[in-house]
Amino acid sequence: MQIQDLPYPDPGVPDARSGPRFLWWLGRNQLGGQLKALAWGLLHFVAVSAQPFCVGFAIEAVVDRSGSRLALTGALMVLCGAATAIGDTFLHRAAVTNWITAAARVQQLLARKASQLGSGLTRRVAAGEVVAVSTGDVEKIGWFVEAVSRFTAAALTVLLVCVGLVVYQPALGIVVAVGLPVLALAVLPLLPPATRRADFQREKAGRATELASDTVAGLRVLRGIGGEELFLDRYRGASQEVRHAAVRSARMWSLISAIQVLLPGLLLIAVVWYGVQLAREGRITVGELVAVYSSVMVLTYPLRHFEEIAMAYSFSRPSARRAAGVLSLERVTDAGGSRAADTPRGDLYDPVTGLLAPAGRLTAVVCGDPDAAGRLAERLGGHPAERGPSVLLGGVPLDELPLDCARTAVLVQDKDPVLLSGSLRDLLDVPDSGDVEPEAALTAAQCGDVLEALAQGSLDADDPMDALITERGRSLSGGQRQRLALARSLLTDPEVLVLDEPTSAVDSHTEARIATGVRSLRAGRTTVVFTSSPLLLDRADRVVLVHEGEVAALGVHRELLRTEPRYRAVVTRETDEEAALSGALVALDVDGEKKLNELKEIEETA
Template sequence: MSLIQLPMSDPGSPDLTSPLRFLRWLRRSQRRGQLLAVLWGVLQMGAQAAIPLLIGRGVQAAVDRDSGAIWLCGAGAFLLGAVQAAAATMLHRQAVWNWITAASQIRQLVARQASRLGAGLSHRIATGEVVAVSSGDVEKIGWFVEIVARLWAAVAVWLAVSAVVLVRQPVLGLAVLLGVLVLAVSIWPLIGPFERRFDEQRSLGGKASELAADTVAGLRVLRGIGGEQLFLDRYREASQKVRAAAVRTARVWAVMRAQQVLLPGAFVIGVTWYGAHLVVTGALGIGDLIAVYGATAFLAGPLRVLGEAAHAWTVARVSAGRAVRVLSLARTDGDSEAATATLTLDRAARSDLHDPATGLTAAAGRLTAVVCGDPDVAGALADRLGGHLPRSTEADGTDAEAPVRVVGQAPRAATATEGSADRLGAGAPSARLGGIALDELSLAGARAAVLVHDKEPVLLSGTLAELFDIPSSGRVAPAEALAAVRADDALDALVDNSPEAEGDPMRSRITERGRSLSGGQRQRLALARSLVADPPVLVLDEPTSAVDAHTESRIADGLKEIRKGRTTVVLATSPLLLDRADQVVLVQDGRVVATGTHRELMHTDPRYRSVVTREETAPLEETA
């Protein structure tokens, strides 16, 4: 029952057919913990239910002046009290273990899914939704997994107590057996309204979390344009919606809680009144009445467990549905987890990278620059070259990057660049490395061969040394990579903000997402991290968009030198980067339309010149 085994070496392969099946799979994966909790629960509740029987027998023995029976019943009650205390302690320990284990298992599943999808995760589901699933939802699901064992124990003890009372007093036993069943059924009409209101609250909470994450991420930009108050008002409005939904949910839950107290109380009063009537008529002894009253009052406990289980089931089913949605996302339509194709790193380093959808070929060992002119097309192409699911496609078939439209405004016609992005979407043939489709490689194999450096990379909090502690070839040292990206000012900023580093940049700390650094400094540190990884094929999407021209020119030189002999693809429109490339490719309308050096294309191709210099030219013929 130790938690040392967490995190698990393998969280397993969940059943994602439905939320209910996912919850069943989660319970089955904890068979031992569930069984122990049921056993401890039966022992604890059984001892608690038996104590009133011994007390009743003792009182009856006192009425009959049987001192031996009094001592025997007292010793038995004391022993049962000790058993109850010990079993309650063990039940609580086991219940907490089950809860924590279930929550940890789901967190590992979500983390593994995020690792599988990489940058594609944020393109297909809101960040706030992922955060909500990995925080609040896992707690609610863990609560349900924990309480199921206590529910089974409560049901077992309820049946046992009902059987004992039924044998001793058939009429009272029948009342106890049927009365508790009626009280249990009376809870269910409130389950549906509670579930609907909680689902609404959960949905609004996810949207508020997403808005908060976006606001924090763009806080520096918001301050620059004076938009803090606008986003504050938006978040306040979203927060009030969550509050109102939570109040509506709490109202139903309050009725359920009141029902759990009122109905069992009325039931105990009714049984006790009838038992007192039997005592008065002489049909029942005073000791038996105490025993029946104690057993009946005890049944309020299992009823509370039943109500708690109904609440836990409701919120867990909603939370499980959202967890299943995240865990069901696939990297590609075919999901290459079971792929058998292999590609050695040495062969990958000597192989051309080819994209059949656009006709792009990046020669092995050379620096190839790709000019798209539209950042969405460039981003989709970068994803394809890395074997990632295109950004424009979600698991449910909806457009993850649908354009924002003002209410009341007529929808605009699709542009040529949007059509280009569609042609790079799902269904297009996979990019190929050395003749092998990346979708046919295992996820680990594809990532080892091709690394895609996103245009908005994330720096995790920690020391600079930890930032560079990544799988790599060992060919490029962190100091070389930092020198290549000209990160001197970023290192100085880290040292200034980390007195505990004592002047050592590698010991200096990076704040969450590198917020203490400028955009250009973050960009260069992230680029240095990619250079340290030194993959056979490196795809860079606008790696210098946040730096000045002088620094960009020096980075271009450093990049070409440090990646010498390695295949590098740079998607950019900066002349400083394009001029250092061995080959420049122009992509328009989803196809390669020109190839050459930067200077050749500047002199011979007006379409290329228009994109790079941003000059107005005669419009091209529209594609079909």
């Protein structure tokens, strides 16, 4: 896979059972790129390591006054230099390709998982953690996947050089062959504490990212209640914890780096001391001593990759664990579906609560618990939080439909819809939308003042449709964002539209006009609105009260308001004392009517 071929047609099915298994799966799926980087790495490292032998041969040629051998050695040095340059260039190219393609694969997997889970993702994983996984963690994972091939090439080079030194000069070669493994393994006892400190640092950094994400998302609310400084202080504290953890981790890694410098230096001193003794005794030549000395010096370069792979694994392991945790999440229902991808039509029925939304009608649902209302809205859209009987659309279970077909059939707009940055025209550019025009959707959602505000706030947009909306619509008020999101949902024109508190942030006059507009625009279409607003309830064809997880009453708004105390308590928000008084008045009214009928019967008898 080359960078220009991204994205992957299919990123594959990851092994998300654990972080190490996920890293191993990524490496196996990039075997071609890993082998290419390994080949170029071997060329580069071997060419670098061959230079000391060329220097030794050259010195021996000078001592022996052999011009032909000196010329041959010079040609070999030129060849090694060219091989070093070519190997380094293409190694870097292959390594960067492996890094980017591995990161791209992880990002595609995360995006696919987010698309499958929908709003259920942030209910099971904090939004800040998802951000941390898809940004910083992806880079750490790509780093380790890329570093494996370079480390393998460096390890093979060290092995080849040790064998070459033993053959070239056994007396000194044995010292180097014994000393180099000690150098490579000396830092192993320090890796577990270094890894624990790196894990702790990543945990603190992830927590700080989550806190920052949540703070930014709720900044407007925090300013409204005066809690901005409180959350900023919390973020400052979290940042200091990250800094302290990073310093502790850096101390351990600096100790490992110091050992990686100290031990090769000690080995170099031992080689020089022992080599000088052998040269005095005439057992080795000056050229051989210089060659062995230079080889030890040069081998510190590939040995640095032993430290890098340890760091890469230590930093990528917690990142891979978090990524695997997100990728291991599964939908309660199958995303593939077992039925043909045909959009069913008919009544929407939830067997868990007994809620029935007749086809082509506007059904309002009153639920005293907002969280329960949100879970029911998600279940109606085919996104249940737990396993159970599936919602039926026209008698067809939604969990038997392919995921894209189910989402096309039933669209759920939650109580906190998101507006992406871009122009209003881009926001309303909904693929596979129905016959609703953008102007009609904006009018039904009462977005006239929103268009005026966007036109006034944009200096270079003559048409309000070309005005830019900032990230998550932060430049707009809550009511304006809510109405734009409603217009986008109306424009989609799905077979079934489920709206969860679509007018909670608008005033009563605007709410009344929205109720009329939605009813008119959705005529003949199935619409379910979760609300406790009397203005919306009064315009619904059918009102359903859901109490303690099941349908408790149904009818029209004014009838339920008069006859159902639980409904009246939710809609009018009356206190317990007011509810008791209302019940007594209703009972008194019924009793008085009964006595009046008895008197009429007596008069007729008389």
